Amino acid sequence: MKLIVANWKMYLTLRESIALANKVTRYTLHVTRYTIVLCPSFVAMEEVAKVIKGTQIKLGAQDVEPEKRGAYTGEVGLDDLRELGVEYVLVGHSERRRMGETDKLVNQKLKAVLKSGMRPILCVGESWKIRRSGKARGYVADQLRAGLKSVTQKDLKRVVVAYEPIWAIGTGRPDTPKDASEMHMWIQKIIRDISIFANKNRDVPILYGGSVNAKNAGTFLRAPGVDGLLIGRASTQATEFAHIIRSA
Numbered sequence: 001m002k003l004i005v006a007n008w009k010m011y012l013t014l015r016e017s018i019a020l021a022n023k024v025t026r027y028t029l030h031v032t033r034y035t036i037v038l039c040p041s042f043v044a045m046e047e048v049a050k051v052i053k054g055t056q057i058k059l060g061a062q063d064v065e066p067e068k069r070g071a072y073t074g075e076v077g078l079d080d081l082r083e084l085g086v087e088y089v090l091v092g093h094s095e096r097r098r099m100g101e102t103d104k105l106v107n108q109k110l111k112a113v114l115k116s117g118m119r120p121i122l123c124v125g126e127s128w129k130i131r132r133s134g135k136a137r138g139y140v141a142d143q144l145r146a147g148l149k150s151v152t153q154k155d156l157k158r159v160v161v162a163y164e165p166i167w168a169i170g171t172g173r174p175d176t177p178k179d180a181s182e183m184h185m186w187i188q189k190i191i192r193d194i195s196i197f198a199n200k201n202r203d204v205p206i207l208y209g210g211s212v213n214a215k216n217a218g219t220f221l222r223a224p225g226v227d228g229l230l231i232g233r234a235s236t237q238a239t240e241f242a243h244i245i246r247s248a
C-alpha cells in the first residue's frame, strides 16, 4: 500500500492543526488505498492524536531526540512519542541537516527510533549544486550508507526512505517524475547492496518529496519505483490535500 506522509512543519498553530486533522479525517474516511501519516508540530501532536484515534490515519513526528531521557533542554524524546501513539518519525530532513544535523546524528536517531518500535523515515537528497555537477547519485548513496550504518537486517525492513532533492523542497519546482524514478531505482540498488533480503517485496518503501501538489501527485505516484509521497506545504491546505488523495 502506498504511503502518503504529510509534513506540517511549522506552518500551523495548534488550533489550525486540530481543524485540519478533523477535515483530513472526514475526507479520508473511505480511503483504503493508502496509508496516510500526519506529522504535526510537537505541540499539536496530542490533540491531533485524539482527532485521528479510531481512524486509519497514523501519527508521525517531524524529529526526535535520540537520548532516552535526561538533561536535554528543549528536546522531545522517544518515550513521549511512543506514549502519544506515534508510528513514524522523520529523521534527517534537509531542514534539520541545514541546521547542523550530521549523518552520524541522523544514524543515531534512526537506530533509536527503531529500538523504540517506531518506523523511521530517512530523508535524503542533494542540493542543486550537486545535482548540476552530476554527483547526485554518489551523494545520496553516501547519505544512505551513513544513515543506515549498523542497522540490523531485521530492523532494515522497518525503515522508510524519502528522496527529497533539496532544491525541490518548498520551491514549487519539483523534480521530474522520470528523474525521480531513476533516483528511486538507484536507491533500491543501494538498499539491495546493504541488505540480504534484497528488498524484493519493497520492504523499504521509497517516497518522493519536494513540491508535490494536487496537479503532479498522480504522476509521481504512478512513476516506477515511487512507493509514496512526503508532502509539505500542499498537505497543510485541506482541499489541496484532498485532491492529492483523490488524484493519487
Ligand code: PGA
Pocket (backbone or CB within 6 Å): 007, 164, 168, 169, 170, 171, 172, 209, 210, 211, 212, 230, 231, 232, 233, 234
Ligand atoms: P514541500 O516540502 O512539499 O513543501 O516541498 C516537502 C518536505 O520538505 O517534506
